[in-house]
Amino acid sequence: MARRLKLASASELKRQTFYALENASRGRLAAKATGFALFALIVANAVIVFFSAEPGLDPVAAWVIARFYTFSTICFGLEYLARIWIADLAFGDVSPWRARLRYVCSPLGIIDLLSFMPNLVAWFVPVTPQLHDAVNVLRLVRLIKISRYMRGLRTIGRVLSKRKHEIVASFLVIGLLVVVSSILMYEIESPVQPDAFNSLLTGLYWAVETVTGTGYGDIVPVTVPGRLVGSLVMLLSVALVAIPGGIFAAGFVAEFQNASLRKIERDERRGSRPAAKAPTDGGAAGEEESDGDDAGPTEGEG
Template sequence: MTLRVDDGKLDDASPFKRQAFYALNAPMRGNVPARVFGIGIFVLIIANALFVFVDAHTGLPDVIYAVMAAIGMVSTVCFLIEYCFRVWTSDLSHADMKPKRARVRYVVSLMGLIDLLAFLPGMLAWFFPLSPALLASVPVIRLVRLIKISRYMKGLHSIALVFEKRRQEIISAFMVLALLTVTASVLMYQVENPVQPEKFDSVFTGMYWAMTTITSTGYGDLVPVTGMGRFIGFCTMVLSIAVVAIPAGIFSAGFVSQFREDDARTARRERRERMDECEGQDEGDGDASR
């Protein structure tokens, strides 16, 4: 989900709403409480990810489990507050949308659903008894919370923007890759099944062979033995060199373009901040001369 922040709209917001936006999206631009809240959410995300590994070990002291439970409750409350703030400030994140539409856009977005899952199961556990199956899903919920850390990583944000801007080219490239995989798997099954029925027992086995061949994994557990099968394997490997290179080229071009846009946006923001500082100094000098 791409953010289109309007600095003018952000300036018109109330101070509390503006600081809430900073706390969720750019903690270093906010005041001390905004920074504390933003960094605290980040720390809780990391802590919940670490608890997945700690919880896998048995025989730990009871105090550790008590601390984990307490931090889990704090995380649930904090993620609930974060979710409410994100719904409230989503109109600032999408300057090209009306407030109601922007909030709906966030709620139904992938990150909105992840934010919802980060606290909702924990809250339901406070009011309803959990079955063994739901208790076993607790580590999964903690891993879902780990996805929230993508907001704090500029590289992952750039990847998401590249996917959004180049989605047509990326979909086309993977369609070509899928076509090569299906064709190679069907042909290999038809050729090798009569000779190796215990290994190439279905088209899905041929698809497994095609994927390991195209990706150059080559486990060696499925190998064609007929002349035609080896010829199909040779053609698949040659074509895969070109087919796999297509998405890589699209991603590379997209990243270069995105990095240039980020640099230009940063330069414009710094230039605007310097102009604001100069205007403030000029006004101060004018007041002093009067």
Template structure:
């Protein structure tokens, strides 16, 4: 009875095809609760709204934390249903240190900390900022976020190289512009570290205009930095977009079942990867002999 109950709770929280109507309703409820929490965080910053409905905001916060706390405890309880967390103690400890479990914890911990640790108003505001991590809980309930994570993992080597090259360009451009502009603008280019602000906004093609070179040599280096910044912006964008196309094509192929029109055999390889509701494609080959 205990194991059946735990497995059923696991199915409901996962929200798969075997979770039934209850599982789908629970997942929709959690998604709506996350979105309304984000909306509440935004609306609370409007003094005119918060002063009028402060009691409702506080009650909604207590209700949300209660739901998220129950969800977190249940997930820790049923995590042993996963093969990698099957050990009762060590498995749960491993699960509690996983990324999604830490996000779930960050979504509720700011509410409980002031109850046990005395904090001042500034620290309390900082803790309230962490409530925005509730938005990251959507990663568990949306395939889009899962697709983004897979694409980034597949392209992490190329993206790491891009970041490394960007860091080199940042240091080189900051150093060159600092020595070119220090004497002309010692207040704005006071050090290489201070010049990095200009290099970052130039490499990222933002260009706020509050700091800019005025000497001919500084402008020359600034132009080169801007050109390299466009290239640096296009490179990771191209990597990620190509990764998205490959992932979407892979998902589409995995959901397609190819059926032979002659024998009715499943030609999908491997056939077990095709979903139960996958579209069926019947391969048609014209028989020229039969036409004659």
């Protein structure tokens, strides 16, 4: 309700900017066009990072890539400023300045900042090979922004959020198995093959590759107790490693079932809703009340 009141009192430009960036129930065409353009820009930046790292790059291609990075920096910077501007509409339950601070400090707000900061640093700081490599790595952070424009990635985020306690518990059990098996294997094998198991970290490396089923074969137990421990770890890991996947799959099923139920409820409400009256000059708030459940995610979900 607070957001609807703020939307009703906001300027037309601010409302349309909010709809375009937040994929809300109104202005869907603008939201889709904006989302597609930013999505394409993010993917293009990720692809160009690999081409720009090629040795012996043609000077013309290097110039084009540099201009493209400049264009991307301007676009992402304007998007960041626009999201700060409309933050009071995205977070309708707090004051405008607290809403802007909440967006800036949110995970997606930090990612939005990092999406253009590397290029700004490269503009004002002499670029060394080490700085160039670091900037290229930071540019890949832009890929995380895709989660705003892909419903499937948002679903993954919701599943992780709702099942975080079960997932963390399962990984703690797996971590316990890794730590115990690494200590046992080090104590058993280091007297026999000190070069292979020369530290607990080496035992930890063996435990991780064994539990995950990677099995590089570069470090293997040769003693009978060591092989028994290794066999037991492999058998336990088959059961334990599957637990997070099962929790995640169950969360996906529940999320899609909930989405189907919400869609059925919306359809039923629309079917029983009387015909809408023609909008009046003061009915801006009424426009926002329809299809409220279809509104896209706000920064608060990040």
